[in-house]
Amino acid sequence: MALSLRLASLAALVPPGSIVADIGTDHAYLPIFLVEKGICPVVIATDIKDGPYRIAAGKVKDHHVQDKVILRLGDGLTALKPLEADVLVLAGMGGNTIREILASSPHIMSGIKRLLLQPMADAADLRFWLVANGWRIADEVLVEEDNRIYLIITAEPGLEETTDPIFLELGPRLLEKNDPLLKVYLENIIIKYERIMAGLAVAKSSTAWEKALRVKIKIAKIKGVAGCP
Ligand SMILES: C[S@@+](CC[C@H](N)C(=O)[O-])C[C@H]1O[C@@H](n2cnc3c(N)ncnc32)[C@H](O)[C@@H]1O
Structure with a gap:
């Protein structure tokens, strides 16, 4: 089984011998891939x-790994029993779907040693939830594939200390490591906020104007962190 770069990057973060x-x-x-490679x-x-x-089920059968890939139908972590897996x-x-799945099964989460998360959106909300619930951001990786940048967060039980929430919003390990794709990643976040600000600026209400001002301040802060003019 050959994997896309995104999935191969996730596979590389799985500790050998773990139950995923x-x-x-x-x-x-x-x-x-994980069972075929003996990881x-x-x-x-x-x-x-x-x-x-x-x-x-069809793919598992085609690859003759029915005895090693245990398939289950179910909502989130309800398909698992406590202490069955080390790594999720x-x-x-979406980041908020991931957050809801993790938050709804604390009895399963208490036995997990590592989370490998690849949110398609709302990464900041997910990081804030992780940190508020006893997880530290152990590592973060950006992967470019098909003109899109994917984020992978590795989280482990522990305390994440942060001096400013903006670091948590943008990715504390990405910023520390100065990931090669960081500049483009941050530019995309700035573009997203500029679009939000433009939408709010045309609204007539004072609430929208106040929100636009807050977004403007946030954009300036992100630009400061990103080193953009
Ligand atoms: C876009 S696919 C991603 C597949 C694969 N994880 C990957 O990264 O290539 C998202 C999958 O998550 C499943 N899904 C969404 N919510 C879920 C939940 N609460 N519990 C289990 N699976 C869920 C969907 O049915 C879908 O098959």
């Missing part, structure tokens, strides 16, 4: 929808 649960597996490419003895692969579950992978979903 890939939540929202869809095609099950990552679980199949994991077993992977639990779950999906909430019947269609992806069936597709995953949640990739290709």
